[in-house]
Amino acid sequence: MxxxxxxxxxxxxxxxxxAFHNDSAIAAGMIPETPVVVVDQQWGEATLNVRNSDDRPALLYSSVENIAEDTERLLVLTPPVARVEPGQSQQVRFILASDKPLTTERLKRVILEGIMPRQDAGGARISLSVRQNIPVILRPANLxxxxxxxxxxxxxxxxxxxxxxxxxxxxxxxxxxxxxxxxxxxxxxxxxxxxxxxxxxxxxxxxxxxxxxxxxxxxxxxxxxxxxxxxxxx
Structure with missing residues (x-):
């Protein structure tokens, strides 16, 4: 013992x-349905639903971020920008960008950022951003x-x-x-x-x-x- x-x-x-709930603090804004995205090369793609938890429309900006140890471009996502209504979800597709067979799992990250137009007391337009940063694991086919x-x-x-x-x-x-x-x-x-x-x-x-x-x-x-x-x- x-x-x-x-x-x-x-x-x-x-x-x-x-750290492992979704590797970032969850607050109001764009909330992913899962804390990790897994893309299996056998299928070539995966999807993630992202919900706008705020009470007003927002633009969802999605982008792939490489880790320092692996900068090879292997993944694209669509749409990069989408309007999401309050309480509604937007599906983001993750598509493998290489036909070369993977021999090991690979790690990337995805940035999900909600941009909401708001108006301050003086009438000026400002934007508030809530960002999520979660891991994406790419898996070889049949692993x-x-x-x-x-x-x-x-x-x-x-x-x-x-x-x-x-x-x-x-x-x-x-x-x-x-x-x-x-x-x-x-x-x-x-x-x-x-x-x-x-x-x-x-x-x-x-x-x-x-x-x-x-x-x-x-x-x-x-x-x-x-x-x-x-x-x-x-």
Whole structure:
């Protein structure tokens, strides 16, 4: 039985719930029906319904954003701009822009921004913007579904450093911090994903421990129970 996680790391659980609901704070405005978009290459496209939760019409601006580690243009969406009436939804289509077979999952993001014209006391016209930023996962055709891809990560301890590698074809999503067990030392990943084939290094004051506790999320963005991964030695 591994020791309980220290109180100072409970913040990781809270931040995970926020980070993986849709990776941005949800407020009035344009609200996506799901926290993640998954585009399967077998079908070539996917759709997302976005609802205008405000009491007046707004323009929905949609755009694809590349992550820093993957700037290849693989996805287009339509329509880029649409008027959405109060309480109504607009369907946004995500279309794969490349016929080249995917060999691993790829990660992109979509920006959904609602622009509402409003009038101030002086009669001037101004626009208020509410933005959502959610992940888009592109999946190779016929890639088997893995409901716990974080179990495929390998964790290795060195001198004052931990290394995590993802040898799988899956994008693994998790909280920005992990915990070394026993002892409860908190280590920072500084981002909420590990890409296929990627290796990240984490600075540690000490690497004495047998396991690493992480706080993962499913492909569809929902937080699950923490997972204790075995830690190997170089």
């Amino acid at each position: 591994h020791p309980s996680i220290p109180l100072r790391t409970l913040g990781a659980v809270a931040s995970l719930c926020l 088997p579904i893995d409901r716990a891809p974080w179990k495929r990560l390998t964790w290795t301890a060195g001198v004052n450093q931990l290394q995590v590698s993802n040898p799988s074809p899956y994008v693994v999503r998790l909280a920005k911090s992990v915990t070394l067990l026993p002892g409860g030392q908190t280590l920072e990943l500084n981002r909420t994903y590990i890409l296929p084939g990627e290796t990240l290094k984490l600075v540690a004051a000490s690497t004495l421990g047998s396991h690493v506790r992480l706080f993962p999320a499913t492909t569809y963005g929902f937080a699950v129970d923490s997972y204790d991964a075995p830690l190997s030695r170089r």
